[in-house]
Amino acid sequence: MTMFFECISSNVWILYLPPILILPSWSLVISINSNLVNSFRLKKLVTKPTRESNILDQAFSTLSPFYDAIILPPIGQSDHSNILLQPILTHAPSLPTTRLQNRDYRAPNKQNLISRLNTVNWTPLMRLKSCEEQLNSFQSVVHVALNSCILMRTVKHHPNDKPWITHVIKESIKKRQQAWLNNDLHQYNVYRNKVIKLCKRARQRFYNDKINHMHESNPKKWWDGIKLLSGLSNFPPLTSLAVNGTVLKDFDLAVAINESFCSVAADIPQLNFTPIPVSNIPDEYIITRDAVELALVAVQDRKSVGPDEIPNWVLKTCATTISIPVCSMFNSSIREGRVPGLWKCADVLPLGKIFRPKSIDTDLRPIFLTAVLSTILESFVFNRLAPIVMPYIDPFQFGSVKKSSTTHAL
Numbered sequence: 001m002t003m004f005f006e007c008i009s010s011n012v013w014i015l016y017l018p019p020i021l022i023l024p025s026w027s028l029v030i031s032i033n034s035n036l037v038n039s040f041r042l043k044k045l046v047t048k049p050t051r052e053s054n055i056l057d058q059a060f061s062t063l064s065p066f067y068d069a070i071i072l073p074p075i076g077q078s079d080h081s082n083i084l085l086q087p088i089l090t091h092a093p094s095l096p097t098t099r100l101q102n103r104d105y106r107a108p109n110k111q112n113l114i115s116r117l118n119t120v121n122w123t124p125l126m127r128l129k130s131c132e133e134q135l136n137s138f139q140s141v142v143h144v145a146l147n148s149c150i151l152m153r154t155v156k157h158h159p160n161d162k163p164w165i166t167h168v169i170k171e172s173i174k175k176r177q178q179a180w181l182n183n184d185l186h187q188y189n190v191y192r193n194k195v196i197k198l199c200k201r202a203r204q205r206f207y208n209d210k211i212n213h214m215h216e217s218n219p220k221k222w223w224d225g226i227k228l229l230s231g232l233s234n235f236p237p238l239t240s241l242a243v244n245g246t247v248l249k250d251f252d253l254a255v256a257i258n259e260s261f262c263s264v265a266a267d268i269p270q271l272n273f274t275p276i277p278v279s280n281i282p283d284e285y286i287i288t289r290d291a292v293e294l295a296l297v298a299v300q301d302r303k304s305v306g307p308d309e310i311p312n313w314v315l316k317t318c319a320t321t322i323s324i325p326v327c328s329m330f331n332s333s334i335r336e337g338r339v340p341g342l343w344k345c346a347d348v349l350p351l352g353k354i355f356r357p358k359s360i361d362t363d364l365r366p367i368f369l370t371a372v373l374s375t376i377l378e379s380f381v382f383n384r385l386a387p388i389v390m391p392y393i394d395p396f397q398f399g400s401v402k403k404s405s406t407t408h409a410l
């Protein structure tokens with residue numbers, strides 16, 4: 001059994017999770033344990049008797065959703081029925097192509113935006129009295145520059161695309177198909193061979209860069225990468241859900257999810273904000289431009305943006321210039337004791353806890369995308385208040401405390 005397990009593992013390692021079909025003898029069926037079945041997601045294909053009232057002939061496979069085992073009469077003098085594995089689907093189900101709006105972030109466009117932001121005069125913004133007015137001015141300047149230098153464009157999104165598919169491969173596929181339509185056999189063969197080579201190299205490069213080195217150091221991430229290559233990790237989109245016996249879709253489903261998320265804090269009374277007059281602010285509480293610039297440089301540019309719709313790479317690349325107005329907004333916010341409304345907003349995305357959610361209340365959890373600038377301001381305030389507040393925090397408080405987690409609470 002150990003040799004059998006190692007044989008399957010080696011093929012999975014080489015062929016990137018290939019389809020597995022095991023046709024064991026009866027003695028081997030008895031020895032196949034749950035560990036082997038669970039490790040490779042094997043399912044029993046034969047569910048009906050094959051000899052009298054017993055199932056003595058079995059098949060294990062990862063293709064159970066795509067094949068149906070049909071029991072046929074025995075051949076000759078055999079008392080065992082025959083098993084025919086018949087495909088249920090003739091082809092893999094394809095998801096519809098969608099059109100998305102995004103910006104053209106090619107290098108020349110990005111350079112034009114950086115040059116334009118570096119020449120902005122931020123003095124009028126710094127003369128504004130409130131942090132809300134300063135933020136509105138900042139948003140206006142940045143978005144005018146974005147709309148003029150990096151235009152919006154419509155692109156097609158193919159949900160069935162593999163993670164290693166690149167723009168170059170798609171262009172070659174397009175030329176190959178065009179040659180086929182034009183009956184140009186020579187050009188078709190050229191681009192067909194080119195597509196095959198590009199796909200092979202891209203798949204191997206993706207495996208070496210993202211997955212291969214994880215096999216020994218982090219088996220979980222290695223297995224997650226294998227599932228990503230095979231398409232097993234793609235969760236189906238949440239398009240409909242049954243609520244109280246009614247199937248909700250589109251806008252009605254969004255409203256129901258929003259009401260469910262809001263109901264968690266519905267019984268918490270709203271705080272009454274009463275500004276405290278401040279005559280002067282000590283120098284140690286003033287945020288410096290250098291500190292803001294360091295925080296902007298540390299921004300992870302690949303993370304999703306929040307409601308302000310300012311790309312993180314803009315904050316990171318133009319940190320030296322943008323730190324001037326951002327520092328002014330931060331200090332104005334602390335001086336007024338107020339946070340701009342946009343920085344208190346968040347884009348809330350429902351994420352399924354299980355493969356196919358069945359209940360809004362138990363199977364969905366909210367993911368909040370807030371403005372990066374509000375997160376940076378929050379970190380400045382936290383770092384200055386934490387040393388003062390932490391000695392008075394309840395010892396059984398584990399959330400939002402450094403070097404602590406819910407694991408400690410358990």
